[in-house]
Structure formats: structure tokens, C-alpha cells
Amino acid sequence: MESTAPAALDLGSLDLAGVAEVIAGCTRCPLCSGRHSTVPGEGNPTAALMFIGEGPGFEEDQQGRPFVGPAGAKLDDIIHAMQFERSEVYIANIVKCRPPRNRVPEDAEAAACLPFLERQIELVQPKVIVTLGATPLKYLLAISGIRRMRGKWLEYRGIPVMPTYHPSYLLRLPEAKREVWDDMQKVMARFGKDPTRSSRRRTRP
Numbered sequence: 001m002e003s004t005a006p007a008a009l010d011l012g013s014l015d016l017a018g019v020a021e022v023i024a025g026c027t028r029c030p031l032c033s034g035r036h037s038t039v040p041g042e043g044n045p046t047a048a049l050m051f052i053g054e055g056p057g058f059e060e061d062q063q064g065r066p067f068v069g070p071a072g073a074k075l076d077d078i079i080h081a082m083q084f085e086r087s088e089v090y091i092a093n094i095v096k097c098r099p100p101r102n103r104v105p106e107d108a109e110a111a112a113c114l115p116f117l118e119r120q121i122e123l124v125q126p127k128v129i130v131t132l133g134a135t136p137l138k139y140l141l142a143i144s145g146i147r148r149m150r151g152k153w154l155e156y157r158g159i160p161v162m163p164t165y166h167p168s169y170l171l172r173l174p175e176a177k178r179e180v181w182d183d184m185q186k187v188m189a190r191f192g193k194d195p196t197r198s199s200r201r202r203t204r205p
Contacts, residue, residue, distance in 0.1 A: 011119040016045050019119050023096045028112040031097035031105075037064035041092030041120055048191070049082075050090045050126035051075065052117065053166060054135035055105050061098035066091045067167070074167035075132070078205040081198045082184050090124050092117055094139050110139040121156070128190055129159055130183075133166030151183045162187050170205070177205055 007028075011019055020040040026032060039056040042065055051067075059069035067075045079086050095105045095113045105113075117140070121129070131137050134146040141154055146163060154161040164183040165176055184205070185195045 009115040011115060014119065016041075016120065016123055019116055019123075023116055026096070026113075026116075029097075029109045031095060031099060031109055034100055035097040036061045038096050039064055039066050039093065039098075040096055040116070041066055041090065043086070043090035044088050045090070045124060047088060047090035047124055048127040049084060049088070049187070050092070050121065050124055050129045051079075051132060052129060052136040052140065053091070053093045053132040055093045055095040055102075056098040057102050058098070066093055070171055071167040074170055074205070078167065078180065078184060081181070081205045082188050083193050083198060090120075090126065092120055094136050104135060105139075110135070114139060121159070126159060128187055129156060129161045130187060131161060131163045133169065137163050150179065151186065153186070160190065181205055 009022075011022065014022065020038075023038045023040045026038065039060050043050075053067065053071075056066065057069050057071070059072070060066055066072070075091070076086055079089060094110050094117060096116060097113075099105050099109065131140060134144070137143050137146055137149060140156060141161065143149055143154070143163075146165065149163050150165060152163070154163065162183055164180050170177055170180060188195055
């Protein structure tokens with residue numbers, strides 16, 4: 001039996017709260033059957049800086065908030081090192097429900113969820129997007145190869161995009177922090193921030 005693609009979504013009249021409400025009742029892919037909570041995203045609705053990750057993990061599924069587990073603590077370190085507060089940025093994921101065993105989202109799952117993220121980006125209108133890991137690079141920009149592409153400026157609908165490693169990768173491979181810090185310094189430069197201030201404050205990720 002062939003799978004049926006989910007119906008098109010009309011989100012054009014919705015604000016961020018409205019998008020979150022639709023996500024809360026979403027059954028567009030099988031991930032809905034195993035979730036505890038949907039995780040639409042959170043942050044400043046007019047944030048200049050937006051981070052996009054892969055999908056919720058266990059802690060995120062329990063709390064309904066993005067990046068609140070160990071990888072979230074690492075992302076908080078990155079945000080602070082960039083001289084931002086978490087409340088100043090916007091954080092979202094490619095999929096809004098936790099994939100089983102935290103696996104990578106499948107193509108159909110990402111396709112079903114992508115309209116939500118696209119509307120969130122349209123509403124927030126960040127000046128810079130940072131994609132975290134291979135999954136948002138693949139589904140937002142249709143580009144593969146995070147190791148090859150990290151640190152290189154890309155573009156999504158006129159918005160500069162900086163791909164870098166996912167914080168969970170840094171937990172497994174701490175030596176990659178230098179590469180992420182190099183990437184984030186390029187983002188900081190776009191905002192006129194001096195990376196040496198982070199070094200003096202010992203807040204480098």
C-alpha cells in the first residue's frame with residue numbers, strides 16, 4: 001500500500017502562537033503516535049539570530065521545549081560565548097516530535113514538518129540562521145556534507161546561513177569545539193561582536 005503525502009498546509013495567516021497550536025494537534029506523520037509533547041520552538045519572536053537543529057530528544061519531548069538536555073546545555077554555552085542570551089535568540093528544529101530512540105528524521109517526516117519551520121522563519125525574520133548538524137542543512141537547504149560545508153556562508157531565502165556541528169557532536173568529540181568556535185566567530189562578526197571579549201570572560205564553548 002503506497003503512503004499518501006500529507007495535505008498542504010496554509011499557515012500564512014498564523015503567528016508563532018498559532019503555528020504552535022497547529023503543531024500541538026499535528027498528525028501529519030507517524031512521529032505523532034510516540035510523542036509525549038510537541039516541541040514547536042521558543043525564543044524571541046523578533047530574534048536577529050536563529051538556531052535550527054534536528055529534532056527533540058527525550059528531555060525535550062518531556063518538557064515541550066527545544067534543547068533542554070545535555071546538548072541544550074552545550075548550546076547555551078555557545079550562545080553565551082557569542083555574547084547573546086538564550087532569551088534573545090530563537091531556537092527550533094526540523095521536526096517537532098521526537099523520533100524513536102532519537103534517530104535521524106526520515107525524509108517523509110521532515111517533509112511533513114518543514115512547512116512549520118518555514119513559517120517560523122518567515123515570522124521571525126532573523127538576520128542570521130545557524131544550522132546545527134547535517135539534518136537542517138539537508139532539509140532546509142538541500143545540501144549534504146556538514147564536514148565539508150561547516151563554516152561556509154550559505155543563504156536561505158535571502159537570509160545568511162552558517163552551518164556548524166550539532167552540540168551533541170561536541171559532547172562526543174570535544175576537540176571539535178575549536179571548529180564550532182571558528183564558525184561562531186564569523187556569525188559574531190556579522191553582529192559587530194568582538195570574540196576576544198568572550199575569551200577574556202572565559203565563556204568560549
